[in-house]
Structure formats: structure tokens, C-alpha cells
Amino acid sequence: MTTAADILDRCDELARHSSLPNGLIERVYLSPEHAAVNALAAEWMTAAGLATWQDAAGNQCGRLEGATPGLPALLLGSHLDTVPAAGRYDGILGVLLAIAVAERLAQSGRPLPFALEVAAFGDEEGTRFGTTLLGSRALAGTWQNEWWGRLDANGVSLDAAYRAFGLDPALIGEAARTPVELIGYLEAHIEQGAVLDDAGLALGVVSSIAGARRFQVVIEGAARHSGTPWALRRDALAGASEVILAIERIAREADLIGTVGHLALFPDAVNVIPGRVEFSLDLRGEFDPQRDRAWALIEQTAEQICERRGLTLTSVQTHGAPAAHCSPHLRAAVATGIRLAGGESSPTTLFSMAGHDAMAIAALTDIGMLFVRCLGGVSHHPDESVTEADVAVALDAFEAAVLALADQYDADEMDSEYDARAALR
Structure with a gap:
């Protein structure tokens, strides 16, 4: 079973895939480094018991079926790309927590009333082409064809980069999901601020994203x-x-x-x-x-x-x-997860000034977010730091949040709801 120590080791392993020398981290969309970390994420997803695939936008995805095949999914995710001279936890920690939660639930043998999916988004930061959230926007179905002509610093177009990566720009629509396929989205992320650290708290519930x-x-x-x-x-x-x-x-x-x-x-x-x-x-x-x-x-x-x-x-x-507001029932599930993981009885609620993939996914389904303390609130910098103890409690809380949502649903009712939604497609 994957532990918090394993997750931190994986963060270190991913950090070695960088286009910068001297231990600095930069990993941009549709680069060789992107391909390398997708391969690692796929390996870890498979080991966790998920069926895996890379979608038409270069996002690495995995799925664990629920009580019956074909149920709508709860999507967990974050991103694997970075800014220049980045830290090793922004986005990455959320992906690895999601995979570890899926592994725990797969091994528990508990049938869920929904499927569980994990998305490791290929581009959140927008470092290469200057447009953020390309991976999650493609999944949300809000891709804009005008982006194909955008150029990177070397004059390579997004269209050309897709083809060089082995993707077909004409198939970008296949990455898009529909509302009937999902029941919601949860993302764990380091807090890019010092509210939790100043308060001596490991975790917080996100209310909305700027x-x-x-x-x-x-x-x-x-x-x-x-x-x-x-x-x-x-x-x-x-x-x-x-x-x-x-x-x-x-x-x-x-x-x-x-x-x-x-x-x-x-x-x-x-x-x-x-x-x-x-x-x-x-x-x-x-x-x-x-x-x-x-x-x-x-x-x-x-x-x-x-x-x-x-x-x-x-x-x-x-x-x-636009600002993205987390849905009340997903906020409640995250708060329940924090309480059950041994956190405070009334978990702290925070507003995120930083953007996240959840902003793009909000166009598709309800969103919720769990913040993890980051030392001094330092982010987008090599000094980004989290503790093993905080990662351990975050893993417990994230799993408990998923189970709290499962308790809200009955598998038979979800089957009926899914059939009704499918009829609307």
C-alpha cells in the first residue's frame, strides 16, 4: 500500500524529469519530460488497480469501476507540468494523492456507488504556450481552436507540438467529457499561501478560486x-x-x-x-x-x-x-474527510487566490478542493516544502472525503440516475 513516504519519493522521482540543469525543475506541455512523467503516472495507476489511458490532449488518466461497470465517475486530479525553476509539489502532490486514494479503495474491496477516475493533467501552468489550463480545458470540453496557432519561445506552434508528441489535433474533441459521465471533481493541492502554516494547521477546505x-x-x-x-x-x-x-x-x-x-x-x-x-x-x-x-x-x-x-x-x-465556487456538498465531504482524519472539528475554510485545474472543470461538473499546508506558503519556487506527516493526514482525509460522498449515494439510485442522464445524451 502506498504511504506518505512513498508519495514523497515519487515527487522526487518526477522532479528528475526536467529540462533544466543543476537540479532545477521545468516540465512543460508536450515535451519529452511530459511524456516521461505520463509513463510513470500510468505505471503507478496500473499498480493501483486502475485501467489507464492517455487522452487526446495528453492527459494521463485512470479509472476504477464502481459497484457496476459504466457508472458515472468521481474525478480526482491535478497537474504534472511546472513553471520554470519550480518546486516539486505544486500539482504533483495532488496527482499522487489521487492515485494513492484509488489504490486504497481498490484494495479495500468496498464497492463504490460511482466509478473513481484520476486525471494527471498535462498543462495547467501555461508555461510553454502562454495559455493556462490546456489539459483540463480539453477534458471540460472548452477547448478553443484559436489556440492551435499559439507559438512557444522557439516558434513551435501548439498544432506542431501536438503532432510531434504523437497526438492528432483533429481528435482533440475526444478528450472532452460530458456532465452525465461525472458526479463531481475533487482536487488536493498545496496551499499557495501561508494561512494554514500561520495557523498551525495541516489541511483546509477551499471555498472558491479567484x-x-x-x-x-x-x-x-x-x-x-x-x-x-x-x-x-x-x-x-x-x-x-x-x-x-x-x-x-x-x-x-x-x-x-x-x-x-x-x-x-x-x-x-x-x-x-x-x-x-x-x-x-x-x-x-x-x-x-x-x-x-x-x-x-x-x-x-x-x-x-x-x-x-x-x-x-x-x-x-x-x-x-471566472471565479469558481466549490459546491456545498463537496465542501462538506472535504470537511468530513479532515475531521475523520483527525483534524479540527470545524475545519478551516480558505479562499484560493491561485488558479487550479478545478477552475476549468467547474464548467463541466461540481468541484471541491482540499488544501495541504506548504511551509511558509512558498510555491512556484525550489523551496516549496511539505512534511511527511501532513501528506499522511492529507491521504487519510482525501480517502475519507471520497467515502463520505459514497455514503451519500446508493448504487441502485446511481444506476437509475445514470440511465436517466444517458437518455439525455
Whole structure:
């Protein structure tokens, strides 16, 4: 039986499949490293008693039948891709916990009133092609054909990368599942924050996942010699600096997160006033209307700043995702799992500012999430750290959450419900 120590060993084994040297981790979609970790995940799924397959989007999947073949499935999953110079637990821990839970239930001999499936998604981070959640969006049936032309840093298109990986872009629709095939989705993930660590808690229940909007903002002025008098300056960097501080102020006042993570200035010379500045904005919030009102105020304020300074402003939205709220009955199951695993009697509920595959799957079925403490809340960094004790209690809680859901269903009733759903296909 797979233990918490085994799961941590597997995290280390997966970390060795990287495109970066010196022990750093980077594993991107449709790469040789992606193929290697899919093969390992398939091996572990098979050993756990699951039937396995790689779907048309490159996600590695497994299935354990329920009391009778063909029942709708409870899907467990997370992702195996990483950001550059990543840690070894973001996404990966959730996949390995899901496989271990499936193994436990397969060996228990208890017939479940639903099937159990595991999905190891191939792309959540969007590192290679700049569009996040490609694996889970394909499974959710929300794939957009306009993505096929997206290029990676080497000029390779997503279409070409699919073919090189051995996939057929024309078959992408075969990865899509339908609502009648699933009863819900549960994901375990490290908390990408320090709420649990600060509180001394191993686990928490996720209430919702932030809706995000991303923008590319350009401010243009005039590039002039650094000796130009103040009255004649149209300094794009000074204007951008004022706008960025306004973004911070507006986001804080609205209880949102606003991040400027990329900034470039031109011509980027020590003795030249910057004539053009480009920067990104990632704006996240629990409620979409609140986030959208903040963006409208940011845009209005930025325009006023630029007008006062004689600058021009343009902005383009590059990404948009609605907030995803976890369903009450799946939240209750996760909370029950934490209590039964020896956690607190009233488990802590957290809001996730970070995005997850659950956001994409929310378009398909109900979602729920279990957060696992991460030391200091450090994520997307080699210092990402979890303890064996926390992984052990997370494994117990995740299994108990699945069994709590099973207790809500009767196999015969599920058969009838499945037949009714199938008639609607």
C-alpha cells in the first residue's frame, strides 16, 4: 500500500524529469519530460488497480469501476507540468494523492456507488504556450481552436507540438467529457499561501478560486535626452510608475490581488527618458463583479494619469477566467474527510487566490478542493516544502472525503440516475 513516504519519493522521482540543469525543475506541455512523467503516472495507476489511458490532449488518466461497470465517475486530479525553476509539489502532490486514494479503495474491496477516475493533467501552468489550463480545458470540453496557432519561445506552434508528441489535433474533441459521465471533481493541492502554516494547521477546505483577468498595458510618451527640462518631458516610465502604484492602492481597497509581474521599457538606456513602457497586470478576486469594477477604476485612473502627463495608454486583455465556487456538498465531504482524519472539528475554510485545474472543470461538473499546508506558503519556487506527516493526514482525509460522498449515494439510485442522464445524451 502506498504511504506518505512513498508519495514523497515519487515527487522526487518526477522532479528528475526536467529540462533544466543543476537540479532545477521545468516540465512543460508536450515535451519529452511530459511524456516521461505520463509513463510513470500510468505505471503507478496500473499498480493501483486502475485501467489507464492517455487522452487526446495528453492527459494521463485512470479509472476504477464502481459497484457496476459504466457508472458515472468521481474525478480526482491535478497537474504534472511546472513553471520554470519550480518546486516539486505544486500539482504533483495532488496527482499522487489521487492515485494513492484509488489504490486504497481498490484494495479495500468496498464497492463504490460511482466509478473513481484520476486525471494527471498535462498543462495547467501555461508555461510553454502562454495559455493556462490546456489539459483540463480539453477534458471540460472548452477547448478553443484559436489556440492551435499559439507559438512557444522557439516558434513551435501548439498544432506542431501536438503532432510531434504523437497526438492528432483533429481528435482533440475526444478528450472532452460530458456532465452525465461525472458526479463531481475533487482536487488536493498545496496551499499557495501561508494561512494554514500561520495557523498551525495541516489541511483546509477551499471555498472558491479567484477569477482572474490579465492585461498587457502600454504607455507611450517621448524618448528624449536625459537632460531634457521637466516641462518638455513625456516620461513613460514615470507615468507607468504612478499607474502601478494606483493599481496597488485600488486593488488593496477592493480586497483584491493586483500584480504587475512583467515590465519592459524602451529604449532602455541610462541617459534616455523612456518613451514606451509595457507591463502586465494580473487582477484576481473572489467575486467577478467586484474584480471588474476595480478594473474599470484602474483603467479610468490610468487614463487620467496619462492625460495629465501627456502620455497615451492602451490595454489589451490577454486572459480571462471566472471565479469558481466549490459546491456545498463537496465542501462538506472535504470537511468530513479532515475531521475523520483527525483534524479540527470545524475545519478551516480558505479562499484560493491561485488558479487550479478545478477552475476549468467547474464548467463541466461540481468541484471541491482540499488544501495541504506548504511551509511558509512558498510555491512556484525550489523551496516549496511539505512534511511527511501532513501528506499522511492529507491521504487519510482525501480517502475519507471520497467515502463520505459514497455514503451519500446508493448504487441502485446511481444506476437509475445514470440511465436517466444517458437518455439525455
